[in-house]
Amino acid sequence: MDSQQVLGTEPIRKLLLKYSIPAIIGMLVNALYNVVDRIFIGNIPGVGPLAITGLGITMPIMTIILAFGMLIGIGTATNISIKLGQGKKEEAQKLIGNAMTLAVIIGFILTFIGIAFADKILISFGASESTLIYAKDYINVILMGTIFNLLAFSLNHSIRADGSPKISAGIMVVGCVTNIVLDAVFIFIFNMGIKGAAYATITSQAITAILTLNYYLSGKSNLKFTKSSLKLEKKLIISVFAIGLSPFAMQLAASIVQVISNNALKVYGGDLAIGAMTTISSISMIFLMPIFGLNQGSQPIIGFNYGAKKYLRAKKTYLASLIAATIILLFGTIIVQLFPQVIIGLFNRDEELMSITVSGIRMYLLMMPIVGISITGSNYIQSIGKAKIAMFLSLLRQVILLIPIIIILPKFIGLNGVWLAQPISDFISTFITGIILFIELKSYNKISKVGYESDKKDYNKNINTEFAIESDTKDLR
Secondary structure, eight states: OOTTGGGGTSOHHHHHHHHHHHHHHHHHHHHHHHHHHHHHHHTSTTTHHHHHHHHHHHHHHHHHHHHHHHHHHHHHHHHHHHHHHTTOHHHHHHHHHHHHHHHHHHHHHHHHHHHHTHHHHHHHTTOOTTTHHHHHHHHHHHHHTHHHHHHHHHHHHHHHHTTOHHHHHHHHHHHHHHHHHHHHIIIIISOOHHHHHHHHHHHHHHHHHHHHHHHHHTTOSSSOOOGGGGSOOHHHHHHHHHHHHHHHHHHHHHHHHHHHHHHHHHHHHOHHHHHHHHHHHHHHHHHHHHHHHHHHHHHHHHHHHHHTTOHHHHHHHHHHHHHHHHHHHHHHHHHHHHOHHHHHTTTOOOHHHHHHHHHHHHHHTTTTTTHHHHHHHHHHHHHTTOHHHHHHHHHIIIIITHHHHHHHTHHHHTHHHHHHHHHHHHHHHHHHHHHHHHHHHHHHHHHHHHHHHHHHHHHHHHHHHHHHHHHHHHHHO
8 A cells, every 4th residue: 555545544543653763853953953952051161151141042033934944845745745645746755855955045144144254133132242252153053954854854845745754853863973072073072162062063964964865866756856857846835935924924923022032031130041941831841742743743644644734634633643742741831840950951951050040941831731632733724724823822921922922021020020921921822722623623524424315315325226126127027
């Protein structure tokens, strides 16, 4: 059986495990690129607290790069799944080459703009005289690897949609292990400091990009790569951007929030508060990345079955992913609330920084047990091709609610207002997402009932016809 056709026939749990586990591994590995850097940088003797704060200043830029990766990657992968569900394999194949071309063009533009205006960007993002040198040393190197970053991230999504989630995860693991080893070598053996972490990252991203390209160029992929597919097609680009726009907007909004947050943290808590947020975001990433992996694993299953009009299978896939997400996030909440010092200690043991971080993380991740509804819900709406609603849900959590709260609340309660802005936004957006999901999923019951009644009528009609033919035959005898 074709590797894509099983998406519409195999049991949902088996499919979700098959696609999600490799995707979860891939996302955790992707998170480790940043987390490992922060752990090593935070432990640089003498300058750890300021260095990790400088790294925190660069986070909005890193998020912008990730946003473009998602624009291309998720937009391409979702369209591939839908096209395959509709039986349009040729169009699905053209999407691969278009994704490669987009990654190179956008990567070059981001590199040029980032390096040319680094000082102005970093200062506007919250850098002080003490932290600017660390931020600039790190981001100038990272920007040189933007094309590799976009190619690796976007094509890994399409490899999963191509029916090879294990290969996708394996490639990410190779990149992550390379990053960890080179971090230790460059920072502590060659004494390259924060620059060493950046060089380790772009080297591992380059290796990942080469391996992803080799998957298609070697001819082993299910969807075949052709040179002609590198030529951009307006219709395909529009379809990629239409679906990729939602996660792109979410990440771009996250970058804006990080900028506003960094400046608020600088005003109400100083440089170390930015360092604390860097650690908190790293820890939250560890628990949230498996949820994004679940999203990526469920996306081709949902997209294929929705495209094939198997709506109840799409619904069942979503509910299974939601249950798994809630269990993971509940486990994460227990660890964060009961043992924060243990996890934070991995990044830095400075007493003042530790105190600020412990207080902040307990408030910042307060709504983590329920946020799975919002994250998996917007992914579901996106996976079925309803890009406008998905974008609204993404913007609701990261822009419409969060930005006003993070600007206003600290004016009344200081630094705690920055920490509490996220859980307040999470609670409201989760409630609204839940309502939209309930309406969407409930509509499938009506569709199913109509289909059942239609099938029942056809069945009865066939039985009556057979009975009439049999009676006529008897009469003739």
